[in-house]
Amino acid sequence: SVFVIGQLNAGKSSLINALRQQFVAETDALPATSGLHYHAMQLPDGADIYLVDTPGLDGEDRTTKKLLKEVAGADLLLWVSQANQPAKALDKAFHDEWNQYFSENLARKKPPVLLVTTHNDRLFPADSWQPPYDLSDGDDPQVQTMLEALEYCHDAIGLSGDGAGVPVALLPGAHSFNVDVIHTLLLAASDEARGVQLNRRRLEAGSTAQIVSKALGQTAGLIRFGVGLARK
Numbered sequence: 001s002v003f004v005i006g007q008l009n010a011g012k013s014s015l016i017n018a019l020r021q022q023f024v025a026e027t028d029a030l031p032a033t034s035g036l037h038y039h040a041m042q043l044p045d046g047a048d049i050y051l052v053d054t055p056g057l058d059g060e061d062r063t064t065k066k067l068l069k070e071v072a073g074a075d076l077l078l079w080v081s082q083a084n085q086p087a088k089a090l091d092k093a094f095h096d097e098w099n100q101y102f103s104e105n106l107a108r109k110k111p112p113v114l115l116v117t118t119h120n121d122r123l124f125p126a127d128s129w130q131p132p133y134d135l136s137d138g139d140d141p142q143v144q145t146m147l148e149a150l151e152y153c154h155d156a157i158g159l160s161g162d163g164a165g166v167p168v169a170l171l172p173g174a175h176s177f178n179v180d181v182i183h184t185l186l187l188a189a190s191d192e193a194r195g196v197q198l199n200r201r202r203l204e205a206g207s208t209a210q211i212v213s214k215a216l217g218q219t220a221g222l223i224r225f226g227v228g229l230a231r232k
Contacts, residue, residue, distance in 0.1 A: 001050040002186065002193075003071050006080035007090050008056030011118035014170040015080055016053050018179045036070060043183060047190065057090040068097055073200065074111050075193040076186070081157065083117040083149035083167060088156035095158050109199040112189045115165035116182065117153050120146050131169065131177045164189070 004012045020039065037053040052074070054067060071077065081091060102110045121129040123145050130142075137143050146167040154165055164185050169177035 001052055001074055001197075002076045002078060003052045003054055003074040004078045004080060005054050005067070005071060005094075006057065007082070007085075008058055010056065010080040010082050011170055012053060012056065012080045015078070015116060015118065015168070015179075016051055018168075018170050018176050019051065019182060035066070043186065045187065047187075049186070057094050059090050059093075064094060064097060067094070068101060071098070072101060072108075075197045075200075076111050076189055077113045078116055078182070079113050079157065079159070080116050080118060081153040082119045083146065083153065084119045084122045086152070086156075088153065091153075091157040099158075107199075107203055109196045111196045112192045113159055113163050114182070114185050114189065115150070115154055115157075115159055115163060117146070117150050117165065117167045118170055120149065120167045120177070121169040121171065123149060129169070131175075133177070135167070135178075 004016055006012050016039065020041065035055045039051040039053075041049050041051050043049065054071065055063060057063070057067070079091070081088065102108055121131075123142075128142060133140060133143050133146070135143055135147065150165050150167050154163070159165075166178060166181050166185060168179050168182070169175075170179070171177070
């Protein structure tokens with residue numbers, strides 16, 4: 001499960017639409033649950049994923065708590081942030097809550113995070129946007145601007161130093177820039193994401209076993225003392 005998160009108007013829905021065009025197929029569109037929208041997708045290599053659209057971060061405590069509860073079940077996060085918007089306080093606040101959750105649940109493995117910066121075509125000067133760009137070309141002023149914005153978003157949110165990031169431009173149709181790179185990043189992070197999933201399932205299975213064991217123990221105690229169980 002790949003959860004797509006970010007502030008309101010960061011471009012989450014546009015990114016999901018662009019990814020759906022890049023992937024082999026959308027095998028199913030699942031009903032919305034708790035404000036989440038699930039898309040069962042298949043990557044070009046045949047791997048199946050759930051791409052999950054989430055409500056935008058709005059600074060409301062209720063939204064943050066609800067979203068944190070849902071996102072804690074993710075195997076991987078795509079964190080979407082506007083390259084041309086310096087205000088990252090809402091992102092940082094949620095990231096701090098995210099870190100706090102895992103510091104209180106040390107047995108849980110933290111999902112990998114891929115940073116995606118959007119609206120790179122609107123960076124100053126906006127009228128100079130002429131893709132494609134080679135992001136390894138450090139002499140290109142537009143490339144420098146995109147990479148500086150990527151680094152700023154990464155640091156302002158407080159993401160870990162070893163996290164991957166990619167700048168994109170989500171323009172209509174074939175004019176979108178660099179979206180195909182996200183597929184490569186998803187594949188690179190897939191092993192770690194599977195490890196997160198297995199860790200979560202193991203802990204959930206253990207929790208269920210403890211509940212069942214406790215219930216059986218209580219029942220055994222009642223029987224041992226000759227107490228009958230009330231039945232309707």
